Amino acid sequence: MSIENVQLGAAEGEPFFRRSTWWSSGYALNTLSVIVFIATWQFVTSAGLVDPLFLSSPWAIAKVAYEQFFVTGEIYPNIVVSLTEAVIGFSLAIVFGVLLGLVMGHFERVRQVLDPFVMALYSTPSVALLPLFILWLGIGLWSKVLIVFLGGIFAILVNTIAGVRSVNHRLIETAEAFTATKAMVFFYIILPASVPYIVAGIRLAIGRVLISVFVAELYAATQGVGYLVMQAGATYNTPLMLMGILLFTITGMTLSQALSFVEERYLSRFRQH
Amino acid sequence: MILARRNVQRRQSETGDVRCVNVSHWFAANTGAPVQVLNDVCLTVAAHSFVSLLGPSGCGKTTLLRVMHGLVIPTKGHVSVSDGKRVLGPEANRAMVFQEHNLLPWKTAIENLKFGCRLIGIAEDESHRRAMEAIDLMGLRGFEHHLPSQLSGGMKQRVGIARALCIHPQVLLMDEPFGALDAQTREVMQVELLRLWEADRKTVVFVTHSIDEAILLSDQIVVMGTRPGRIKTVVDVDLPRPRTDKMRSDQRWAALREKLWLLLKPEMFEAA
Numbered sequence: 304m305s306i307e308n309v310q311l312g313a314a315e316g317e318p319f320f321r322r323s324t325w326w327s328s329g330y331a332l333n334t335l336s337v338i339v340f341i342a343t344w345q346f347v348t349s350a351g352l353v354d355p356l357f358l359s360s361p362w363a364i365a366k367v368a369y370e371q372f373f374v375t376g377e378i379y380p381n382i383v384v385s386l387t388e389a390v391i392g393f394s395l396a397i398v399f400g401v402l403l404g405l406v407m408g409h410f411e412r413v414r415q416v417l418d419p420f421v422m423a424l425y426s427t428p429s430v431a432l433l434p435l436f437i438l439w440l441g442i443g444l445w446s447k448v449l450i451v452f453l454g455g456i457f458a459i460l461v462n463t464i465a466g467v468r469s470v471n472h473r474l475i476e477t478a479e480a481f482t483a484t485k486a487m488v489f490f491y492i493i494l495p496a497s498v499p500y501i502v503a504g505i506r507l508a509i510g511r512v513l514i515s516v517f518v519a520e521l522y523a524a525t526q527g528v529g530y531l532v533m534q535a536g537a538t539y540n541t542p543l544m545l546m547g548i549l550l551f552t553i554t555g556m557t558l559s560q561a562l563s564f565v566e567e568r569y570l571s572r573f574r575q576h
Numbered sequence: 577m578i579l580a581r582r583n584v585q586r587r588q589s590e591t592g593d594v595r596c597v598n599v600s601h602w603f604a605a606n607t608g609a610p611v612q613v614l615n616d617v618c619l620t621v622a623a624h625s626f627v628s629l630l631g632p633s634g635c636g637k638t639t640l641l642r643v644m645h646g647l648v649i650p651t652k653g654h655v656s657v658s659d660g661k662r663v664l665g666p667e668a669n670r671a672m673v674f675q676e677h678n679l680l681p682w683k684t685a686i687e688n689l690k691f692g693c694r695l696i697g698i699a700e701d702e703s704h705r706r707a708m709e710a711i712d713l714m715g716l717r718g719f720e721h722h723l724p725s726q727l728s729g730g731m732k733q734r735v736g737i738a739r740a741l742c743i744h745p746q747v748l749l750m751d752e753p754f755g756a757l758d759a760q761t762r763e764v765m766q767v768e769l770l771r772l773w774e775a776d777r778k779t780v781v782f783v784t785h786s787i788d789e790a791i792l793l794s795d796q797i798v799v800m801g802t803r804p805g806r807i808k809t810v811v812d813v814d815l816p817r818p819r820t821d822k823m824r825s826d827q828r829w830a831a832l833r834e835k836l837w838l839l840l841k842p843e844m845f846e847a848a
Contacts, residue, residue: 477678480647481695481743482666491691495682572682572723 359542364549367542378531382550385516385528388444389554392451393512400456400508401501404463408497409489414464421460429453430518437523447519447527454515458507466500467493498573502566509558513551591658592669592746592779594621594644598653601639612804613639614650619798619807623658623746624777628790628797630836632844636805637783638751644781645672645749657747668696671740675752677732679724685735686711686720692739703742710738713772730761737769747779754789766792767821774818787836791829792819799839808839 341361347353348360355363371378407414407421433450440446470493478488520529532547534540599617602610613636621627629637642648644655646665655663657670666672671692679688686707693703711720714734724732733753740748754762766789773780773793784790790797794813801808813832815823823829 473674473676473678474680476647477672477674478695480645480666480672480674481692482668483695487695491695492680495680498682 356539356541359545363542364545368546368549371543371546378528381526381528381531384444384526385520388447388451388519388527389512389516391444392448392515393455393508395448395452396455396459396508396512397505399452400459400504401463404460404501404504405467405494405497407460408464408467409493421457424453425457425461429515433519433522442523442525447516447524450519451512451515455508455512458511459501459504462500462504462507463497466497469500470496495573498570502562502570506559506562509555509562513555517551591623593623593658594747594779594781595619595656595660596640596644596653597656599640599643599650599655600652601636601643601648601650614643615804615806617653617805617807619810621747621779621781623779625795626773626780626782626793628782628784628794629800630784630787630790630797630840631800631805632785632802632840634805635800635802635843637800639805640800641672641749641751641781641783644747645670647672668743669745670747670749671743671745673733673736673740673748673750673753675755677724677736679732679735679739681724684721684723685716685727685738688724688735689739689742693742696743698743706742706744707738710742713741714738715768728761729757730765733757733765734768737772741772745778747781750780750782752783752785755784762789763821769793770819787833787840788824790836791815791832792821792823797836799836801843808843811836811839 344358345361348355348358349362403417407417429450432453433446436446436449440449474492474496475488478492483491516527517529517532520527521533524530528547528550532544535544535547596617596619599614600612601614602612605611617640619640629640631637639648643650644657644663646655646663646667649664657663657667679685680691683691689707689710690700690703693706694700698706707720711717714737716731716734716738719727719731722731724735727735733756737750737753754765757765770793780793782790782793791813797811797813799808799811800806811832815826815828815832
């Protein structure tokens, strides 16, 4: 048999790839599972299988949301209050978490001095400090900002420290071999190499920030989405309560997706290979 | 700006020879006494020559190379480069190629090349010109915008060598640059390195534990022994230049190989 007679599977024409169909893509299944879930939920509630006090139907929640957003507009001041707490607290947590993390990761002595306090605060549930912060700062915005800040900062701080400390030492040495100064090593090697860890820390912090906003508003608040949820619960307004919870869910998912987008679009080359 | 660096003009008189004078070095040990890694190494590498440091693992050949570069300051003795300039730390007249390519994973090939230039204080447009030149020289055309993770092992090491060449060093220090490559790629890279070296004959100090690699490339082979690391002898390679792969079948190659193996054998068995 001569070699010319040997036939390979896709010898002629285009190389063969399996076409991806609409139902085999991830998005289609995602959407489908959500639709099935909501439909089942609607069926269970409208068929009267559960008491509407315990679980409202998706339709009832949608109706409440429509009223809140487009008829009475009562929701907006609550959103503004919660968002202000979250944005200020989260921003401060990112800025100080990253800066302090870089310093603590880079300077052994600073880490040794601050480590006991970081560990202590990291281990203390920050919402337990709320009564104290209300004594210090009153029941207004700033006691809640402080709780959100403390809730978010440690995930970022601890991750940044880990990032700085796990930088491949050979890269540092290579920069030194090319006569890099300490500042150059820090800005050109250590900082970029820590980026994936910093992003991971921020991602972890999203959940903690939302928890902090919610819990801070359960206690001594007069406005906010968390406050709204609690009030709705106290007055047996289950649809309003579920709508409030859903707002937290949507905020968390949006932030997480936005972070993924930024990471994919601008920071993908910093990922560990 | 703390990240800027003055571009220091190099003296024209610099020749590129390397002299090690009574270099001894100890590493601090976690327990017990410090471990001696180099014992009284005296070695002169003539300018424009290709010298290999050959020995088993643990003979201190990498440490000696680092001492020459200035990454390690020896406990005793000193190194001087280019007519007696004492080595006190890394300088731009010497460049290092590492065994692990050590490229920044977040920078593309060309960015890695320019990065080396930037660190020694070369302006952006000049860095770019040098990087493009090195890319052509090392056959990296078409791969300049690839990240290291998108390059093969051989390509990565080409970028590693190009990065060293970009700073236009007088002395090229190479620490087992082909040690992590597969056998075929390794032979291709050896021939590439020969071609490169023939073009401008920089001083090269090349660490290896392969006898054949040392014979193919070097003018002189420094055979090192272990515990503590020391120079056993220096062997001249009397094969003509330019070298080619075909010389492997030469009588002199075989004789040299035999001689080096006999020198290394006791050390190898001790190290193993």
